Each structure stands twice: as structure tokens, then as C-alpha cells.
Amino acid sequence: MSETKPVRTRFGPSPTGPLHIGGARTALFGWLLARHYGGQFILRIEDTDQTRFVEGSVDLVKNGLSWLGLDWDEGPDKGGPYGPYTQSERLDLYQKWAQWLLDNDKAYRAYDTPEELDAINNELRARKLPPGYDGRHRNLSPEQEEAFIAEGRKPVIRFKTPQEGKIVVKDLIRGEVEFDNSTLQDTVLLKSDGFPTYHLAVIIDDHFMEISHVTRSIEWFPSLPLHTHLWQAFGWEMPQYAHLPVLLNPNGKGKLSKRHAGFSEDGKQILVLTKEFEDAGYYAPAVVNFLTNIGWNFGDEREVFDVEEAIERFDITTVNPANSVYPIEKLDWLNGIYIREKMTDDELVTELQKPLEAAGYTVDLDVLKQIVPIVKTRIKTFNDVVDLAGFFFSEDFKPPTPEDVIQKKMDAAQTRDLLLATDEVLATIEPFDHTTLYERMKELVGELGLKNGQVFGAQRVAVTGQTISTPTFETMEILGREETRRRIQLVAKLLE
């Protein structure tokens, strides 16, 4: 790629809501590209549509990026040499260059009203032509213009799109594509309220911010011919473009979007906002790994890698051009890998404390630290710890139902006797650790003439209150002799 110019990419969210996982993926690839070349990643707020502005969304987007570790070098909050980085603060620039286009006969004022535009649209449709604008104000005489102005009409500025011939555009992922200029329209560049449309703003900003590579979602691909014409009209050197494929819904129908959020066939919630992933107990580096694997692959048949490794290898030109169904089930697996292989126990203590406390438990950090080794192979998300091991922290132990305690081919009396026998062992056993406990309880099984499953099962349920839990004897060890006995006795009493 460019040897002389520094690589600069940007992410340009419009502040209309929180950061979406699709947007995050797009941002990630741009970020990866910049970081790979040691360049800069710029955050630019594209708020040229005043009507869609949602208060607070800039912060939500920034929080989402930060959570994922996608840091930006220049942006509205950080400043930088090419600011301001919020489009609504750059209006004079856009207006100046729109005027330049006018002065150089590359654009014109159009005075059509919304109603007239509708009519044109309908007419074009009726004639089976692409809807849009037919360019009727391209060559207005000064008198006609004055008449419109006298009517109080406010003009827009439209681009004089070349109408004949073909244009070849270049995309880093797809190669060269040819478009017929006759299919293009005289697009609005400056709205009647003086704000630019995306098309004008993006070209001007990318130029003055010295963006070297434009990474954006595939839905922008159809406007590449327009943008290419615009670059040529301005006579500016064009950056390289890479249009990223999008994420599709799990059912394969349509682009993943907020509106499609909901539940999949198996009843699981489909997460789409980065905040939702965070709240659901996913680890940001795992999410980044997951996202990086969609549409791009590390090579060497490796699925698990650190972001530093991805940066080193990332190549935008090898991105798969096809859209992908969002492979969400892989995230659970990856998150599990990160939990058990990549995170330290101390990090896990910090992360697991949050959902536990959110669930209302008072967390003893010493206890939490002890249970980390036995929960980490059993959870996929941080939140899973609540159901698996919340019982370690419940001050008033929630006893199980008798049906859960009583094992196969046993009745309440037998089970109670079993627990009482267990309690007797617990009272005196030394040392009170899981290997000793396990060895002794195996003997107890024989003494009682029962099966492993019957004894261990009843003990598990009695101590943890659940049928699925951390290993029983490790659990007892952590709970301690006193608490373990208290629970066993309590459950035994329930069976009377």
C-alpha cells in the first residue's frame, strides 16, 4: 500500500443510538487496519441529520468502543490536528466547498419542493425507471431561479453527475467494478437547511483529515461511483476504499439490526448492542476475537488469538466479501476459552464479583478466590457464576426440595440416615479437605450399602441446594466444616 502517506482510518458513527455489534465490527476492522500499519484511527461524529440526533448516544458509542479496547487517536473528545471531529461543527467548510462546486459548474441549485420530488419519483417509477431525481433544475435560467426564490423556496445543491459513459471504481475487497453513469443521479450535497448530506461531508472530511483508507459497511458500496466522481470533481487524491460485508441475522434473513433483536428459535436472546454483551457477562477480548473471526481469518487454522497477534497479521484485502450469518454460538465457546485459559484468577475474581453482587449476594472475596478454580471450567459467561455458585454466598441457605435430595431407589428416611451418617463423618474428619473427604465418603458408600451416585448425589444437593453444582468435596472444603454441617443437618431435618 501507500509507502509515503501514513495510514489513517476512521469510524464515523451517526449519533442515533448505542453502539451496535455490526458497527463495532466495522470499527474493529478499520482499527485493525490502522494499527497494523502503525497509523491513526480517528473517531468522527457524523451528525448532519439534526432530526435523528439522540441525546447521549455519542457517549454510548464511545463507551462501546472503549470497552472493546478500540482506542482512537483523534476525536471529538481528544482533539487533534484536523478537528473539529464533529460534523455539525464543520458546516462552514461544507458550505464553502459546495459553493466551490457551484462556481466550477459541477453542481447546481435545485428548488423542487418535497411534493414535487414525490411526483417526480412516482413518475419515474411508473416509467419503470430508477426512482430519484430527473435533473430538471440542472439548467435553470437566472430568471427561473429568481422566480423560485421569490416564491420563498429554499434550494438544495445537487451534484452534476456525469450522465454518460462508465466509471470504474475500486474496492480493496472486491476489486474493480464498472458502473454505468446513466444509472447515477444528481444527488443532493447540501440540504436546504445548510447542512451537508453524508456524501458531501464524508468526501470533504476524508480529504482534510487525510484519511488513507475508507472502511465502511457494504451498504455504501452503491454510492462509490458517486463518491469517486466527487473526488474527481474536487481534484483531490482519493483514498482507498474497502467495503465490509455485514452481519446477517441468525436465521439468515436480513441484516442484523436493533430492530431484529429478540429471541432465536431455541429461546436465547440475540444480543446486538455492545452494552448487551457486556451486561451478559462476556469478556471484551473474547468478543474482539469473535468479531475478528467473522469475515477474516487468522490463518494456520487458528481460531483463538490475542488482539496483538491479529494486528500483526491483519490484511484488509483478504476479508471475505460475502456477508455472514452472525455465528453467535461460537462466542460462548470462545468466552469459555478466555475464562479458563486466558484470564488470571485475580481477573476472574474482579469480573465475577460484579454479577454476583448484582444478583444481591454479599461477596466474600476470599471465598470467591477459592471457588474460581472450580467454577472456571463450568461457566461460559461471567453471569453464569450466579446460578452455578451463588449458593456459596447466600447468607440464609436456600434448602433444596426433598425430591431433589432423595436419590434413585431411596426414600426420605434412608436419605435422612445417609445425611446423618455424613454429618457424623464431617464432625471429626481431619484434615477437612476435599481429598480426605472424598476418600472417606467412598468408604461411607460401602458402609451404608449404597451406590456412589446415591450418596454423593444426596450430599451434593444437601450442601449446595442444587442438582448441578461445583464438585461436592471441593465445595465442602471451601464452605468449611461448620457451614457444611449446618446445611447437612438442616436438610436432614427437612426429611423427617
Add this chain to the structure above:
RNA sequence: GCCCCAUUCGUCUAGUGGCCUAGGACAUGGCCCUCUCAAGGCUAAAACAGGGGUUCGAGUCCCCUAUGGGGCACCA
């Protein structure tokens, strides 16, 4: 309606004319391990959308069809 992009196991992908008896991963089934559940190990099933070309040879190149996606705003 018109224009554009795409199409390999259920899903994410490897594959850039012979190394493909199409590889990996997730999910799924089986076995092992085992105090539950996991984790781990082994293993099984599972794909080049269809049809025409080009070529000695096609998953890989070309065309058509089908399907999916995107676009055609004073939204981004």
C-alpha cells in the same frame, strides 16, 4: 422495476487451475474420563447452489439461471 455485490458442511471459514479421497472451528451424535455439571481426550456424521462452457485437468476462470444481500431520500 433498475443497478451492484455475493454464493464451500446447520453456522463461521481454509482453498487464488493439478498438493482436494475438499482442511479447521462451533454446534450435534458416540466413546473414554467422572460425585452432578462442565472441562479434557478420541471419534462420527456433515459442504463446493444448479446448468452450460474454457482447459489435458475446475471448488478455483467465463456465461446463464436460482437464491441471498445491498442500493436507487433534503438518512446515515
